[in-house]
Amino acid sequence: MPDSARGWKVVAALFVVLMASSGLGFYSLPIFVRVMSEEGAFSVHTISTASAIFFATSGVTGLAVARALARMDVRWVVTAGGLLGALCLLALGQVGDRTTLYLVYALFGVGFSATSLIPAMTVVARWFERQRAIAVGVVSTGLSCGGVVVAPLVAGLAERHGLSAIAPWLACGYLLGTIPLTWAFVRDGPHGRLHGPAGTNTSVPGVPYRAAVRGPFFAWFSLAYVFLMGAQVGAMMHVYNLASLRIDSGFGQLVVALIAVSSICGRFGGGFLLTRVSVYPVASVLCAVQALTLAALSFSDNGLAIGIATVGFGLSVGNLLMMQPLIVIDAFGVRDYAKIYALTQLLTTVGYAVGPELMGGMFDSAGNYRGAFFGAAVAAAAGFVCFRIAVSRRPREDLSQPLVGGRLGS
Template identity: 40%
Template sequence: MEKMNDSNAKQMYYGWKIVAAILTVLTFTSGLSFYNHAIYLNALATQPAFNVSTASTAVSIFFFSSGITGLWVAKWIEEYDPRICISVGAIICFISLLLLAYVSTIWQLFLVYAFFGTGFSSSSLIPATTLVTRWFHRKRAMALAIASTGLSLGGVILTPVTAFLVGSLGFTLAAPIIGAFYIIGIVPVTWIWLRSDPESMGLNIDGDIDEPNLKEIAPQGEGVIMQTVTPGTDYEANLEENITLKQASASRFFWGVSLAYIFLMMAQVGGIAHQYGLAREILTEAQTALAIAILPIASIVGRLIGGWLVDRVSIRLFSIIMMVLQASSLSLLSGGFNVISLYVGLALFGTSVGNLLMLQPLLIAEAFGVRDYARIFSFSNLMSSCGTAVGPALLGFVYASSNNLYARPYAVAAVAGALGLVLFLLGGKIKKAVVIS
């Protein structure tokens, strides 16, 4: 028996297979939805019924729908197998892409985009981060960093492919092919490798075999205690004392994080959405092609380095540094000085983008534990989705009212990022409770 346990201990923890599967899922969800809106809507813009304003509104509806659906998704994945939720989300996105090729009126576009948003929410961040949080405690930051790299890989790998398909075949023929990619890339991986939690496979969180696990007792006051849990005990029992959504929503820290992320995501997504237009103001076509590749690459590298650092430094301090970096880089981009400053600004902005998206679920899990994580994160994510939805439209409006120049829009984004930092600081430090039984 002892030799068998030694052999098991040397095997790779199954949680890392979960991470690889989620990386794949997020690559397809981001590459075929989040990063592809401009491609889809530009294809539809050839019709007289649609214009830039209509397109911006459709994207906003997508993110609002995604945020609202997230509340239901969180409840579903707590009560049922998350693989069902992810698969249903992929099917909804497939159907949405089929329908999108045939919309001819504004109300049809808005309806399909709302439906598309529900599918995206069901198959993306909420189930993905919930699964990583369930499987990891000690190396949660690195696990999330690796898994969420798929968000950037989707833009780097799949978005150019879909742009080629739409340009070569036309949107009507390309849409069902892109939708098929969504199903093929997500559903098989989900059912072959994803599992709800370690207990479903007779494992303990982090892969501990023979030693007792450490269980984090939920925050309700000052300090923290760690309690041992016997290996093999029921996973749900291990989470009993983690904080609930009701308790979390009564804390200052929850509101500090959630309100901060409204403005952080407003600045981030707005800045990403308009980077091409910003680059074209001062760069040639060849220089612009290089410029728009800088941000996703910096995002990937920055996220992986950040995942390694967060396990070794204060997560709150690291979050503050990334928020300062985002506001500063957006300020640099608003200056429009020269080619070098633009490249440097995009690299710094990309570094903050990669880390801030990862830090929101980490902060929620660190402060409030795992048991009700999905509901707590979905509530926080609903608020940040408002910033995500408003950001591109807000910067577009400022651009239109600024003689079609991007200096002022990126200055507005920098202010939004700074406001997010202030709100985060007002939320105070992460507080964990001493629970005395």
């Protein structure tokens, strides 16, 4: 079978894996905030803190996942993550105290890291070059489909039956959604793993890890994504509750689906657009869109205004997440991509962790979401400024040639 056909089968399988892990993980976290707080076991702030712990452990674990991907078959990495994620979802239905809640969320973050973007984007980077933007767009659309297909089902079942009753089914879904297709179709690359047992291969084009992470572009780019993802994830964790409080829980489910649908449309459109234009101006526009739509959500009280702002926010959600790995590949190449991308994810985790925590605390303090979402808009604006500085400092090397002796070969 030609490598291109095999590559697109890998893309299809990873699409389903990300749909399962995001739908039962990332997109279900705001649903858990609503359901668990309504059941009276924990406050919104406590569950938001648990969500922050989830993202923190996910980011820290990402570096270990990247090292594992350089040394072992990706299928074993995803299998370990799928098993751990399923066990945590099963345990979530039985949690009765805050310490156990935090522990379960921490371990869930570990499992999520091994079944989400780092393994998926690393494999896609190895399989594709000319059509990489489209392949990344398709795979990452699985994240949004998790919000469209899986999360509304989770929300409806949780509202109707309670979290403890559906937890075993969520665990089965995570297990079956991540492991079987990975073993059936996913392979490390068209020619096997790029790296040997030591985790290095200097014949692959790209900037070495140490040189990449010490440059000004990496610093400003990572800081930009700390602000952008802090605002984005914080809003994602609370937008369901915002819409439910201002309208009703049915509208909250609609808002989650709207974000996911607009994210899907944005990713497909963005993937094709990036085959024709540079990623940097497109990403800059989306940073501004995210800031403006979060400000609109802060002050919108009627369903139409919230819906319009939600669609704009969803467009930024889908594309900014997709563009992060593409920018890393464009700037630094494939050679040490997994480790560089994992470090950007770890640093971005600061935003993942702080965003939901701060917004939950601001809600508990004020009793509404106006200040929380306006603060997220300010953070997104700061991300825009940092990203523009990063663009002015980006590397100019030609990464089409392998590195020889730490420098680009001729």
